[in-house]
Amino acid sequence: MDTIIYHLNSNEIDQSAIEKAGDIIKNGGLVAFPTETVYGLGGDAMNAKASAKIYEAKGRPSDNPLIAHIASLEMLDDLVEDVPEWSRKLMEAFWPGPMTLIFHKKNKVPDSTTGGLETLAVRFPNHPVAQALIKSAGTSIAAPSANISGRPSPTKGEHVIEDLDGRIDCIIDGGEVEVGIESTIIDCTGDAPMILRPGYITKEKIEDVVGETTVDPSILEKIEDVAPKAPGMKYKHYAPKADFVMYRGNANKVAEKIIGEANSKDAKVGIITVDQHLNLYEGLVGENVEVISLGDVDNLDSIAHALFNVLREFDEKQVEYIIGETIPEENLGTAIMNRLTKASGYQVKDI
Numbered sequence: 001m002d003t004i005i006y007h008l009n010s011n012e013i014d015q016s017a018i019e020k021a022g023d024i025i026k027n028g029g030l031v032a033f034p035t036e037t038v039y040g041l042g043g044d045a046m047n048a049k050a051s052a053k054i055y056e057a058k059g060r061p062s063d064n065p066l067i068a069h070i071a072s073l074e075m076l077d078d079l080v081e082d083v084p085e086w087s088r089k090l091m092e093a094f095w096p097g098p099m100t101l102i103f104h105k106k107n108k109v110p111d112s113t114t115g116g117l118e119t120l121a122v123r124f125p126n127h128p129v130a131q132a133l134i135k136s137a138g139t140s141i142a143a144p145s146a147n148i149s150g151r152p153s154p155t156k157g158e159h160v161i162e163d164l165d166g167r168i169d170c171i172i173d174g175g176e177v178e179v180g181i182e183s184t185i186i187d188c189t190g191d192a193p194m195i196l197r198p199g200y201i202t203k204e205k206i207e208d209v210v211g212e213t214t215v216d217p218s219i220l221e222k223i224e225d226v227a228p229k230a231p232g233m234k235y236k237h238y239a240p241k242a243d244f245v246m247y248r249g250n251a252n253k254v255a256e257k258i259i260g261e262a263n264s265k266d267a268k269v270g271i272i273t274v275d276q277h278l279n280l281y282e283g284l285v286g287e288n289v290e291v292i293s294l295g296d297v298d299n300l301d302s303i304a305h306a307l308f309n310v311l312r313e314f315d316e317k318q319v320e321y322i323i324g325e326t327i328p329e330e331n332l333g334t335a336i337m338n339r340l341t342k343a344s345g346y347q348v349k350d351i
């Protein structure tokens with residue numbers, strides 16, 4: 001399949017490209033587009049065949065439901081029912097933005113969009129290209145992250161081209177995304193909010209708006225025989241091609257352990273650290289070892305922004321082993337560590 005690629009400037013959107021892309025969605029085709037979190041792979045959420053094509057293009061298991069993206073609150077009421085009053089407060093505080101809410105779906109939403117579930121995840125993205133595309137398509141757009149299933153989520157147009165060129169109808173390259181980590185998913189079908197996937201909007205910020213909020217326990221650690229409530233959270237994900245392990249503990253001891261292990265490998269090794277610890281590795285690693293910082297640990301936004309790009313960079317450099325430090329699991333650190341832990345296949349060791 002020939003994929004049409006549009007390169008758009010998000011500040012000055014080329015309306016004719018948006019119209020053509022909107023027509024592709026209307027006709028049941030697939031368009032990858034930028035959102036503020038990561039790129040999405042979009043199709044008409046109300047068209048069962050379009051959803052089926054999304055699963056196929058990504059190589060995604062069909063029990064893993066899609067998020068419907070909307071561009072107005074009226075669109076929400078058309079898709080779901082039983083919307084509790086407290087969830088409206090969340091919408092006021094964080095929409096448009098990096099938050100996804102789950103409600104009971106209306107009958108007309110096809111089962112293939114929700115992976116057979118009776119609930120639907122909905123997000124109102126705050127990216128001008130995403131909003132323009134949804135409006136132009138005249139329908140809500142079902143969109144998972146625009147990566148091949150299992151790979152790190154795409155934060156740049158070139159990541160999407162790398163994964164999906166030739167597999168979908170159109171890619172809108174709108175440059176680098178702002179946030180770099182996916183939306184926070186909140187289940188609104190119970191009496192109180194429950195976080196099913198940590199994301200850019202932290203638990204602390206949610207609690208400031210709606211009070212006590214729980215977190216699905218099985219996403220914080222692997223619990224035998226308990227599946228996470230968000231089906232996608234059970235799969236190996238975000239994974240670079242290399243074997244990836246992380247060490248948690250005192251910074252000096254961790255660096256010592258990482259250096260010893262890195263220098264003992266007879267292959268290309270990547271070390272993940274943060275700006276504050278770069279000096280612990282200086283002059284101490286062999287020439288087969290590359291040390292990459294995720295950024296300033298006092299500025300977790302910058303780390304979230306760099307994360308998936310760094311994981312993809314290791315693939316490009318054909319690194320065979322990645323050895324990483326952990327970062328503190330508070331505020332945005334929870335979401336960042338969730339992604340890193342999954343990327344490592346839960347290989348996080350305390351020392």
Ligand code: TXA
Nearest residue numbers: 037039040065119120121144145182183230231232233
């Ligand atoms: O920031 C984001 O959320 C990005 C951008 C493109 O909007 N999208 C994204 O979609 O991350 P995806 O498909 O990669 O992840 C969606 C997650 C999956 O883990 C899926 O299982 C879960 O949301 N999910 C979707 N609908 C659900 C539902 N009805 N109940 C529980 N979990 C659901």
Ligand code: MG
Nearest residue numbers: 144145146153
């Ligand atoms: Mg994804």
